[in-house]
Amino acid sequence: MRPYNWSYTQFSQFNQDDSLLLASGVFLGPHNSSSGEIAVISLDTFALLSRVRNKPYDVFGCWLTDTSLISGNLHRIGDITSCSVLWLNNAFQDVESENVNVVKRLFKIQNLNASTIRTVMVADCSRxxxxxxxLDAGAPDNAPGRVFDLGSDGEEEEASPGPAGAKGLRRLLDGLLEGRAQPQLSERMLETKVAELLAQGRTKPPEPSTADARNKLLIFTTGCLTYSPHQIGIKQILPHQMTxxxxxLGEGRGSDAFFDALDHVIDVHGHIIGMGLSPDNRYLYVNSRAWPSGSVVADPMQPPPIAEEIDLLVFDLKTMRExxxxxxxxxxxxxxxxxxFIFLDVSRDFVASGAEDRHGYIWDRHYNICLAKLRHQDVVNSVVFSPQEQELLLTASDDATIKAWRSPRAVRVHQARRPRPRPFFSWFASQRR
Structure with a gap:
């Protein structure tokens, strides 16, 4: 992709029938500016089929169907307020008619406190x-409640500003504009409060949850307190939205519905550095570096310090429980x-992840025990299991190597299958007979 001014490639994904490859990279623009770009490549002819802008570049992009993919765009609204727009794109964009769409806006989501949407992926509910x-249902006894259903009438909604709070904030803003009040908030806090107030009544509520197996879940990292990704947003995609x-600019949006609301939010109280789905798409595995217990974010540009130890969290996407x-x-x-970002991968029985401590790791999904520690000379960025044989793992590292690892059992099986060479004299004697 160098002829197209790509600096490097950071992510790739095959579509379900392995006919197309989505490659995500960083594009160098004029005046040394950089942005993300997605390329779709045919695996039959290795031709470049389409190129899609992707901002920020760590949205990565992903397949929604065999012939359509999701990309992102970012629009600045204020100093620490922005809006992320997620687009559905056709992989084949050489249409004959100008009346046929090649893109459509899926969702438009408000970002507060310098946060943005990153790392999108799709889970198939039919599986x-x-x-x-x-896995065992229910969270561990000592685990805090992390999942919030934003479409319910639960206690979590009490944390959002109600009508009384909105009226109080509106009075404060009116006083500031008329010079009758002195601001008691910092400029950034005031900007966030104003953005929250403006979004009230202008956000399209979540679609009613349905049991349609054709639905899919759009999953991404986001936040509400600081720029570091500390939350996972989940938004259902209905069948009619998959084209x-x-x-x-999307369907079913009134003139006042400027933003789309999320269906669920998972707060991990830490910096998310990796996500991966189980092969059946039901379980979400998350690499997170925890914040100190009880930490408070006073400045969105100064998030709490993060732990050196990485927690690999597991969430059930059907029950929305840890x-x-x-x-x-x-x-x-x-x-x-x-x-x-440190990529992880999940097979039927195992989960693997890279790390900055110069090792890759493998755990048993049944018993939660670490099975192997795979040594490199530098940071291990990515790991992937073979889709045909889960006891074969590849690890990629900053030491400029890709290593293949087999389990001891797989090695024994392969050695047993290998035919033993017959001695030369025995072969020669059999030919004479």
């Missing part, structure tokens, strides 16, 4: 009822402003 492995047909205890063993050392 939830036949999981490869059914670019219809209005380019399951199992956090898997631990791997570590990371970079601070908040230098933190980078």
């Amino acid at each position: 939830f009822d036949s999981p490869d492995l059914l 670019t047909a219809g209005p380019v 399951v199992k205890r956090a898997l631990r063993a791997h570590r990371a050392y970079t601070p908040n402003d230098e933190c980078f």
Whole structure:
């Protein structure tokens, strides 16, 4: 992709039938500016089919269907307020008619306190009822409640500003504009309050949850307190939204519905540095570096310090509950402003992750025990299981190597299958007979 001014490639994903490859990279623009771009490549002819802008670049992008993909765009509204727009794009954009859409806006989501949407992925709800492995239901006894259903009437909604709070904030703003009051908030806090007030009544509520197996879940990292990704947003995608047909700016949006509301939010109280889905799409595994207990974010540009130990959290996307205890063993050392994504992968029986401690790790999904520690000479950025053989793992590292690892059992099986060479004299004698 160098002819297209790509600096580097950071992510790739095959579509379901392995006919197309989505490659996500960083595009160098004029005046040394950089942005993300997604390329779609045919695996039959290796031709470049389309290029899609993607901002910020760590949205990565993902497939929604075999022929459509999701990208992102970011629009600044204020100093620490922005809006993320998620777009549905056709992989094939050489249409014959100008009346046929090649893109359509899926969702438009408000970002507060310098947060943005990153790392999008899609879970297929049709596979939830036949999981490869059914993990224990319910969160551990000592785990805090992390999942908030934003479409319910639960206690979580009490934390959002109600009509009385909105009226009080409106009176404060009116007083500031008329010079009758002195601001008691910092400029950034005031901007956030104003953004929250403006979004009230202008946000389209979540769609009613349905049991339609054709639904899919859009999953991404986000936040509400600081720029570091500390929350996971979940938004259901209905069957009629999985096509670019219809209005380019989306369907069912009134003149006052400027933003879309999320269906669920998972707050991990830490910096998210990796996510991966189980093969059945039911369980979400999350690499997170925890904030200190009881920490408070006073400035969105100064998030709390993060732990060196990485917690690998597990969430059931059908019940929206945290399951199992956090898997631990791997570590990371970079601070908040230098933190980078560490890819993980999940097979039927195992989960693997990279780490900054120069090792890759493998855990057993049944018993939550660490099975192997795979040594490199530098940071291990990415790991992936073979889709055909889960006991074969590849690890990629900053030491410029890709290593292949087999389990001892798989090695024994392969050695047993290998035919033993017959001695030369025996072969020669059989030919004479």
